[in-house]
Amino acid sequence: MSKVQLTNVRKTYPNGAEAVRGVDMEIDSGEFIVFVGPSGCGKSTLLRMVAGLESITEGQIQIDDRMINDVSPADRDVAMVFQNYALYPHMTVRGNMSYGLKNRGMPKEEINQKVTEAAKMLRIADFLDRQPNQLSGGQRQRVAMGRAIVREPKVFLFDEPLSNLDAKLRVQMRIEIKRLQRRMNVTSIYVTHDQTEAMTLADRLAVINDGKIEQMGTPIDLYNNPATLFVASFIGSPQVNLLPATFDGQHLVSGDVKLPGFTDLPTSTDLVLGIRPDELHLDDNGQFPMRVDIVEQHGSDNLIYGGILGAINEGDEETEFCFKAGQDMLPELESTLKLGFNAERAMVFNKESGERLR
Amino acid sequence: MAMDVAGYSRTRGLLAHAVLCAGLVFMLGPIVVIIASSTHLTSTLQQQGLQWLPSNQAIQNYGRIFSYEAGFTDQITPLGMLKNSLIIATSVAALTTILSLLTAYAIVFFRMPGKHVVFWFVLVTLLFPLESRFVNTFSVTASLGLINTHVGMVLPVLAAALGTLFFRQYFLTLPKELIEAASLDGAGPFRFLKDIVIPLSFSRAGAIFVIAFMIGWNQYLWPLMISTDDSLYTLVRGIRLVGQESGPGMALIVITILPPFLLLLVFQRWFFRSLAD
Numbered sequence: 001m002s003k004v005q006l007t008n009v010r011k012t013y014p015n016g017a018e019a020v021r022g023v024d025m026e027i028d029s030g031e032f033i034v035f036v037g038p039s040g041c042g043k044s045t046l047l048r049m050v051a052g053l054e055s056i057t058e059g060q061i062q063i064d065d066r067m068i069n070d071v072s073p074a075d076r077d078v079a080m081v082f083q084n085y086a087l088y089p090h091m092t093v094r095g096n097m098s099y100g101l102k103n104r105g106m107p108k109e110e111i112n113q114k115v116t117e118a119a120k121m122l123r124i125a126d127f128l129d130r131q132p133n134q135l136s137g138g139q140r141q142r143v144a145m146g147r148a149i150v151r152e153p154k155v156f157l158f159d160e161p162l163s164n165l166d167a168k169l170r171v172q173m174r175i176e177i178k179r180l181q182r183r184m185n186v187t188s189i190y191v192t193h194d195q196t197e198a199m200t201l202a203d204r205l206a207v208i209n210d211g212k213i214e215q216m217g218t219p220i221d222l223y224n225n226p227a228t229l230f231v232a233s234f235i236g237s238p239q240v241n242l243l244p245a246t247f248d249g250q251h252l253v254s255g256d257v258k259l260p261g262f263t264d265l266p267t268s269t270d271l272v273l274g275i276r277p278d279e280l281h282l283d284d285n286g287q288f289p290m291r292v293d294i295v296e297q298h299g300s301d302n303l304i305y306g307g308i309l310g311a312i313n314e315g316d317e318e319t320e321f322c323f324k325a326g327q328d329m330l331p332e333l334e335s336t337l338k339l340g341f342n343a344e345r346a347m348v349f350n351k352e353s354g355e356r357l358r
Numbered sequence: 359m360a361m362d363v364a365g366y367s368r369t370r371g372l373l374a375h376a377v378l379c380a381g382l383v384f385m386l387g388p389i390v391v392i393i394a395s396s397t398h399l400t401s402t403l404q405q406q407g408l409q410w411l412p413s414n415q416a417i418q419n420y421g422r423i424f425s426y427e428a429g430f431t432d433q434i435t436p437l438g439m440l441k442n443s444l445i446i447a448t449s450v451a452a453l454t455t456i457l458s459l460l461t462a463y464a465i466v467f468f469r470m471p472g473k474h475v476v477f478w479f480v481l482v483t484l485l486f487p488l489e490s491r492f493v494n495t496f497s498v499t500a501s502l503g504l505i506n507t508h509v510g511m512v513l514p515v516l517a518a519a520l521g522t523l524f525f526r527q528y529f530l531t532l533p534k535e536l537i538e539a540a541s542l543d544g545a546g547p548f549r550f551l552k553d554i555v556i557p558l559s560f561s562r563a564g565a566i567f568v569i570a571f572m573i574g575w576n577q578y579l580w581p582l583m584i585s586t587d588d589s590l591y592t593l594v595r596g597i598r599l600v601g602q603e604s605g606p607g608m609a610l611i612v613i614t615i616l617p618p619f620l621l622l623l624v625f626q627r628w629f630f631r632s633l634a635d
Contacts, residue, residue, distance in 0.1 A: 051538075051542065052541075052542075053538050053541070053542075072541070073538075073541045073542045074541060074542060074543070074544035074545075074546075078542070079542060080538075080539070080542050082535045082538070082539060083535075084533055084535055086533060086535035086536050086538065086539040087539075088536070088539075088540075088553075088554055089558065090554075090557045090558055099540075099543050099545070099553070100542070100543035100544055103543055103544035103545055103549060104544050147539075147543075
């Protein structure tokens with residue numbers, strides 16, 4: 001049960017590249033925090049700074065009020081699960097799991113007991129004497145987690161641990177990681193670029209962009225109330241529909257499309273309207289005429305993609321919307337649907353700064 | 359269509375076999391000649407030259423060679439030469455393997471300024487074989503008082519860039535997460551070397567050991583320069599003393615090529631695996 005605190009943490013590489021630009025964060029005991037963001041945003045670097053694998057250029061990292069900036073990775077009392085598992089190829093599963101304990105001088109019997117316990121919990125007890133190359137990807141991932149668990153660290157660090165698994169296994173392991181973390185109640189930081197993983201695992205989510213925290217909060221809060229255009233477009237699957245627009249005093253205007261129901265917006269600024277695909281509905285008086293382009297049947301619901309007729313377009317492409325409908329909604333391709341939306345639930349952003357205006 | 363493919367691959371297969379057989383004859387021919395000649399009378403060899411087919415003098419020739427005494431004052435026997443050769447080749451092999459493994463470990467896993475320059479310097483030594491720096495090496499060895507010693511024959515050949523290069527290329531293929539995982543597991547540089555790197559490099563180390571053993575075993579010119587004491591003769595040098603066109607001389611050659619061959623036999627599984635990876 002440990003708190004982690006990051007204060008104005010920065011990372012600048014010798015060549016001047018800034019990977020992390022001032023991160024402040026407080027992580028509570030037992031909390032599951034997910035860093036999510038596009039590749040190259042600095043989320044892995046930040047995690048590796050907590051692990052001690054990257055030096056900290058500026059700022060402080062504390063675990064339970066102890067400054068760990070200059071503490072070696074081994075003495076920080078953190079355990080990490082790597083994307084490529086990083087198992088020792090010549091050691092058995094048991095060897096892999098016990099190596100860290102052996103180095104810490106734990107008596108053999110205690111090691112054996114801990115390894116057996118963790119192996120049972122992870123359902124790899126039958127493989128203890130095998131070598132990593134005799135295991136499947138999912139089993140290797142469990143061994144990597146086992147190696148972290150036996151250490152009973154203050155903090156678990158996960159660096160995209162599921163990215164090398166196939167889709168089905170990923171969902172399974174995701175649930176298992178969540179269950180394990182609940183059961184062990186160890187403070188955890190998890191890095192991923194997959195927003196579904198992020199949404200489903202996190203107690204709190206930190207959306208990272210360009211080395212800074214764009215927004216932090218519970219997944220549902222970030223989904224419902226994104227503070228910026230970046231967060232709105234990154235969180236949510238299918239992605240939020242975005243429509244470039246301006247405000248004429250009464251309506252949001254995008255080409256021929258005029259949308260009532262908006263007030264108090266700047267008139268001289270380029271804006272972006274954001275509507276979640278499930279906030280759209282069929283409406284004979286709807287303001288969005290959509291020419292159906294593709295229908296994806298996902299089983300319980302269908303995702304209907306198409307261009308919005310008359311709307312401003314970026315470049316040559318039409319502004320394309322996604323409309324989430326029930327499974328019996330199967331419009332003809334190239335037909336036109338009229339879509340309406342609830343202006344109360346729509347989001348408006350400043351196009352330039354990305355700031356949310358309402 | 360299928361016939362064509364099969365026919366094509368059969369011609370290719372035959373051609374490949376023909377090339378391989380030619381190579382085999384080319385490489386094994388001299389060895390067959392040596393072994394066959396070592397079973398003939400010295401007089402036969404001197405009158406009719408080297409022989410392709412075995413005769414009946416094997417026991418006499420091999421028996422006589424071990425009681426042979428050579429040198430200015432008869433101070434060296436083939437058994438003494440064998441001992442010298444084994445001491446030198448084993449030391450060269452073991453020390454070269456250890457040195458190049460440690461050098462590569464330092465170059466790959468440690469962050470230090472100028473390590474690439476160091477590596478290039480190591481590589482450059484490939485361009486300067488021992489023979490090209492005999493004069494300097496001799497004066498250094500002499501000033502260290504290592505003339506007429508085994509150490510003097512071993513030390514100058516130890517800096518083998520080949521081994522360093524070989525280990526470095528392998529270490530570079532190890533994922534960097536391995537050392538990171540180890541450091542989180544509380545393994546410092548020494549433990550990482552002992553527990554992870556050395557066990558993983560075992561088969562490669564075997565290959566380097568064999569190659570370095572051959573280098574040490576086959577040395578001729580350097581031991582010749584550095585020793586005036588006949589008791590330091592190695593097998594490779596001793597062949598000259600016994601005489602190439604004599605039955606016992608041929609027997610000595612066979613004995614000379616035997617140890618490296620046996621070593622290769624023992625190590626071949628590791629040797630080929632690590633070269634093929």
